[in-house]
Amino acid sequence: MHRLGPYRHRVTSSDSAASTQAEISAEIEAISKEYDAAGVTETATRLDYPPYRSSILRHPTKAPQQVDPEDIELWAPVFGERDVDLLESDLTIQHQGEPVGERIVLTGRVTDGEGRPVRRQLVEIWQANAGGRYIHQRDQHPAALDPNFTGMGRCLTDDDGTYRFTTIKPGPYPWKNHHNAWRPAHVHFSLFGREFTQRLVTQMYFPGDPLFALDPIYQAIVDPAARARLVATYDHDVTTHEWATGYRWDIVLSGSHRTVFEEDEQ
Amino acid sequence: MSPTPTPGQTVGPFFHYALPYAGGAELVPQTRADAIRLHGRVYDGAGDPVPDALVEIWQTGPDGAVPQVAGSLRRDGYTFTGFGRAETDRTGHYQFTTLRPGGATPYFAVAVFARGLLDRLLTRAYLPGAAPTHLASLEAVPDDRGFVFDIRLQGEGETVFLSYAQD
Numbered sequence: 001m002h003r004l005g006p007y008r009h010r011v012t013s014s015d016s017a018a019s020t021q022a023e024i025s026a027e028i029e030a031i032s033k034e035y036d037a038a039g040v041t042e043t044a045t046r047l048d049y050p051p052y053r054s055s056i057l058r059h060p061t062k063a064p065q066q067v068d069p070e071d072i073e074l075w076a077p078v079f080g081e082r083d084v085d086l087l088e089s090d091l092t093i094q095h096q097g098e099p100v101g102e103r104i105v106l107t108g109r110v111t112d113g114e115g116r117p118v119r120r121q122l123v124e125i126w127q128a129n130a131g132g133r134y135i136h137q138r139d140q141h142p143a144a145l146d147p148n149f150t151g152m153g154r155c156l157t158d159d160d161g162t163y164r165f166t167t168i169k170p171g172p173y174p175w176k177n178h179h180n181a182w183r184p185a186h187v188h189f190s191l192f193g194r195e196f197t198q199r200l201v202t203q204m205y206f207p208g209d210p211l212f213a214l215d216p217i218y219q220a221i222v223d224p225a226a227r228a229r230l231v232a233t234y235d236h237d238v239t240t241h242e243w244a245t246g247y248r249w250d251i252v253l254s255g256s257h258r259t260v261f262e263e264d265e266q
Numbered sequence: 267m268s269p270t271p272t273p274g275q276t277v278g279p280f281f282h283y284a285l286p287y288a289g290g291a292e293l294v295p296q297t298r299a300d301a302i303r304l305h306g307r308v309y310d311g312a313g314d315p316v317p318d319a320l321v322e323i324w325q326t327g328p329d330g331a332v333p334q335v336a337g338s339l340r341r342d343g344y345t346f347t348g349f350g351r352a353e354t355d356r357t358g359h360y361q362f363t364t365l366r367p368g369g370a371t372p373y374f375a376v377a378v379f380a381r382g383l384l385d386r387l388l389t390r391a392y393l394p395g396a397a398p399t400h401l402a403s404l405e406a407v408p409d410d411r412g413f414v415f416d417i418r419l420q421g422e423g424e425t426v427f428l429s430y431a432q433d
């Protein structure tokens with residue numbers, strides 16, 4: 001089954017969990033120094049980022065081939081009220097009782113590369129519960145499952161490109177990248193733009209997380225300003241009296257190629 | 267100057283209860299006379315199957331028209347929305363039941379996500395004979411029910427992934 005290839009010698013099994021945090025941090029530091037020395041701004045996430053062990057065999061080695069988008073790629077799938085129930089944006093009402101944890105509202109605007117709102121488009125989120133546990137079968141973290149929290153939500157953006165979710169603040173959780181590896185608390189986001197080329201799956205983080213510097217997934221965005229774009233800001237105007245604290249996180253999709261038609265602007 | 271895009275992050279290992287949905291991989295019912303299968307395996311750089319990848323397709327209908335109708339998440343069995351989503355199984359295999367894409371150069375636009383893959387990858391699965399010369403490796407291979415399109419993330423036979431020119 002295994003093909004022996006030139007990449008075989010580079011394999012560092014993620015299961016061995018052999019590295020220490022100090023070793024991972026040293027690798028992160030070295031890449032960061034290299035990036036600073038090069039002096040060329042990178043705004044995207046690196047696919048080849050060895051401190052994230054699972055990426056070693058799962059990144060392409062060739063640069064992507066640049067093409068002009070055609071027909072289908074200039075459009076995105078359409079989602080509507082048929083697809084998404086309004087209640088799906090509230091992750092705290094999916095069960096009989098209130099989930100454990102800090103109730104929060106997450107809101108922000110989705111815009112395209114020209115700053116135009118991405119209207120009536122699908123946003124999907126998923127996350128761990130307050131104890132850092134996913135409902136997923138493969139999550140073996142010995143933290144309590146919350147019978148009142150699934151951790152999955154959907155909504156459509158409004159005419160201003162704004163999404164809004166009510167959820168609870170997820171906890172940080174351990175993973176097997178290296179010994180004593182912990183992910184900063186995050187919410188996974190999936191977004192569609194106006195064109196399929198704008199498809200984005202990413203993670204939103206919370207301000208001031210002490211695990212940022214230690215996390216090889218977050219640090220795979222080597223530019224500090226670029227990775228700061230994944231961090232929400234606390235917004236007291238979103239916070240509601242005696243109910244939930246509020247966070248704002250705006251999302252910018254890549255530039256668009258399609259000529260804007262009148263109806264898009266209405 | 268355009269605002270800088272928000273960077274991507276890996277889909278991670280725990281997307282299965284969130285992103286896949288009932289009927290996601292059946293763009294049309296299997297019983298439909300003109301239904302075809304698009305399927306294949308996702309492989310890593312060691313040639314091992316990737317059991318925790320997610321593949322999405324987005325395509326024209328047989329008439330070449332771009333679908334702009336809602337209903338991909340809750341299919342009615344009649345409306346062709348052009349969008350599908352399938353997770354890979356234990357053997358790295360994904361499959362869609364769909365229709366042949368149409369148009370001058372018919373292809374399925376493909377997005378690939380996986381644990382360990384830090385950002386999504388985009389490519390095209392062309393119908394046999396439809397790809398321009400420089401993208402010939404992206405032609406799907408016909409089989410008895412439709413087409414096979416394997417995705418190799420790295421190494422020998424690495425899939426050609428695409429980026430899109432910005433004006």
Ligand SMILES: [Fe+2]
Pocket residue numbers: 128186188278280
């Ligand atoms: Fe996660």
